[in-house]
Amino acid sequence: MxxxxxxxxxxxxxxxxxxxxxxxxVPTQGQTQNVISITLRVERVGNSDDxxxxxxxxxxxxxxxxxxxxxxxxxxxxxxxGNFVYTACLCPNCSKNxxxxxxxxxxxxxxxxxxxxxxxxxCPSDVEISTPVxxxxxxxxxxxxx
Numbered sequence: 316m317x318x319x320x321x322x323x324x325x326x327x328x329x330x331x332x333x334x335x336x337x338x339x340x341v342p343t344q345g346q347t348q349n350v351i352s353i354t355l356r357v358e359r360v361g362n363s364d365d366x367x368x369x370x371x372x373x374x375x376x377x378x379x380x381x382x383x384x385x386x387x388x389x390x391x392x393x394x395x396x397g398n399f400v401y402t403a404c405l406c407p408n409c410s411k412n413x414x415x416x417x418x419x420x421x422x423x424x425x426x427x428x429x430x431x432x433x434x435x436x437x438c439p440s441d442v443e444i445s446t447p448v449x450x451x452x453x454x455x456x457x458x459x460x461x
Contacts, residue, residue, distance in 0.1 A: 349375050351382065351405070355427040366417050370427040373410040378445035380405045381437045384413040387426040392419035404438035 354371040372382050384401040388394070394417055401413045417425075433446040 350431060351375065351380065351429055353384075353427055353429045355425065357425065364418050364420065366419065368415040368417055368425060368427075370413045370415075370429065371410050372405060372413070372429045374405045374408055376445065377407045379407060379438050379442045380431050380445060381434045382411075383430050383432045383434075385428045386415050386417075387428070388417060388419065389424040392417055392423040392425065394418075402432065402434055402437055404444075 352373050352375065354373075356369040356371070358367045358369070359365070360367060368386060370384050370386060372384055374380055382403060382405045384403070386398060388398075394415060396416050399415065403411055403413075405411055417423075431446060438444050
């Protein structure tokens with residue numbers, strides 16, 4: 316009767332070994348691949364409260380990706396022509412620019428976001444598309460010096 320009990324009894328060493336193997340096989344946050352990156356640029360138009368915002372999304376992988384780009388603004392930022400959500404095909408290891416026209420004070424806050432999504436009929440049908448789960452965000456304050 317003692318032999319079957321030993322088979323089902325868990326020792327401390329076995330638990331530690333299981334924990335160690337689990338931690339070694341699960342990827343940590345620092346090991347994620349840098350799939351895309353973004354740059355958020357704001358340019359003032361003349362002496363007005365009008366700005367042109369450019370969000371540049373850059374691919375760092377050798378595969379086609381479908382990306383969705385969005386821009387959020389603080390409550391005092393307006394989008395006179397609409398706050399568009401862009402979805403586009405991003406070629407391997409290249410960049411794409413997305414543009415918005417905004418109006419706002421000299422101290423507004425903008426948040427640009429890009430994420431790899433799984434959408435059909437965006438990239439040409441003859442290319443293979445990779446869809447890793449990946450999101451990036453960039454926050455930028457509108458600062459105007461007079």
